[in-house]
Amino acid sequence: MGRAPCCDKANVKKGPWSPEEDSKLKSYIEQNGTGGNWIALPQKIGLRRCGKSCRLRWLNYLRPNIKHGEFSEEEDNIICGLYISIGSRWSIIAAQLPGRTDNDIKNYWNTRLKKKLLGKQRKAHQPRKAIGLKQGMRKGIDHHSPPVDSNTNNQLPYWPEIPVLATPIVPCSNQELQFNDHTCIRKLLTKLGGEFSDDDTPNLQYPVNDISSTQQSYVVPSIEIVSSASNDAYQLENTTYNIDGEGMAVSSGYKPDYEEMVYENLPQRLDGLEFLFGNMVSHEAETNSGKSFEWGEMSTMSYPPIISNYEGL
DNA sequence: AAGGTTTTCAACCGCAAACGG
DNA sequence: ACCGTTTGCGGTTGAAAACCT
Numbered sequence: 525m526g527r528a529p530c531c532d533k534a535n536v537k538k539g540p541w542s543p544e545e546d547s548k549l550k551s552y553i554e555q556n557g558t559g560g561n562w563i564a565l566p567q568k569i570g571l572r573r574c575g576k577s578c579r580l581r582w583l584n585y586l587r588p589n590i591k592h593g594e595f596s597e598e599e600d601n602i603i604c605g606l607y608i609s610i611g612s613r614w615s616i617i618a619a620q621l622p623g624r625t626d627n628d629i630k631n632y633w634n635t636r637l638k639k640k641l642l643g644k645q646r647k648a649h650q651p652r653k654a655i656g657l658k659q660g661m662r663k664g665i666d667h668h669s670p671p672v673d674s675n676t677n678n679q680l681p682y683w684p685e686i687p688v689l690a691t692p693i694v695p696c697s698n699q700e701l702q703f704n705d706h707t708c709i710r711k712l713l714t715k716l717g718g719e720f721s722d723d724d725t726p727n728l729q730y731p732v733n734d735i736s737s738t739q740q741s742y743v744v745p746s747i748e749i750v751s752s753a754s755n756d757a758y759q760l761e762n763t764t765y766n767i768d769g770e771g772m773a774v775s776s777g778y779k780p781d782y783e784e785m786v787y788e789n790l791p792q793r794l795d796g797l798e799f800l801f802g803n804m805v806s807h808e809a810e811t812n813s814g815k816s817f818e819w820g821e822m823s824t825m826s827y828p829p830i831i832s833n834y835e836g837l
Numbered sequence: 838a839a840g841g842t843t844t845t846c847a848a849c850c851g852c853a854a855a856c857g858g
Numbered sequence: 859a860c861c862g863t864t865t866g867c868g869g870t871t872g873a874a875a876a877c878c879t
Binding site (some may be wrong): 562563575583612613626 | 863864865866867868869873
């Protein structure tokens with residue numbers, strides 16, 4: 525016995541949305557809201573679409589203040605930092621980037637940011653054309669562009685339900701560690717899709733004990749991420765991220781006591797990036813004393829400095 | 838210019854969590 | 859507590875655009 529389908533597959537339209545469908549959905553929701561039932565919504569407004577499809581279309585494109593187009597360096601840094609800490613939990617990452625959707629961020633990570641970190645993206649490392657413009661032309665999305673602040677040309681904020689970082693990520697000076705263990709770096713880059721032979725180590729493109737003056741670093745002193753949907757709360761303790769076009773580095777000064785809590789309660793997906801954090805834990809003494817930690821032995825597997833706070837629920 | 842390849846991203850799929858009776 | 863329904867999420871797919879040869 526399979527699960528009942530969410531809609532009559534034979535009677536729903538699939539594929540790209542037409543401008544007519546978009547305007548129907550948009551005007552209805554703007555006037556009446558979703559009615560608390562996406563499944564019933566398409567029937568109400570005479571759309572031959574699955575409720576899930578309507579929801580996705582609204583959330584990703586029709587909703588006000590969706591930001592399309594190029595990601596800024598700061599956004600890159602936030603995405604990378606959070607990915608390192610919590611893995612591919614795109615909805616949580618998206619919550620830190622007003623105007624960006626989880627789908628957008630996921631696509632951006634998979635197609636571009638990952639490659640950027642690997643340092644093997646197209647030479648130009650630029651979109652072939654302005655992405656937003658291109659997509660707008662292709663799909664007619666620009667008709668639904670969010671309101672724009674006429675002074676700044678920026679979109680107006682509209683994320684009332686989205687949780688925000690308790691502590692913003694702030695730039696800081698950095699004299700801390702890098703990924704200075706080749707094995708670890710290899711694993712990361714392999715995970716990200718790189719291929720290596722035993723001989724190619726010298727060609728790897730990542731910073732090793734060398735931070736260029738142009739590199740920016742960010743420290744997350746104590747971030748609390750609260751997912752409104754699940755009431756999950758995560759805390760990232762004093763984690764510093766250094767990310768530029770060629771690679772990234774992480775340092776962490778979390779407290780040893782958290783390890784047990786993390787082990788017991790951590791629900792998030794790490795997507796195979798656990799290895800990144802094993803040494804953070806095993807070398808906690810160094811990190812707590814403010815020294816760079818070594819990425820030597822990988823004997824202790826643990827989890828990143830994130831706290832899942834279920835106790836208060 | 839044409840054809841092939843790569844890249845991008847909107848949309849779909851299926852699973853798990855949340856919700857409500 | 860149970861069960862059916864709905865929602866939310868992340869992975870994957872495929873069409874179209876961009877790029878390469």
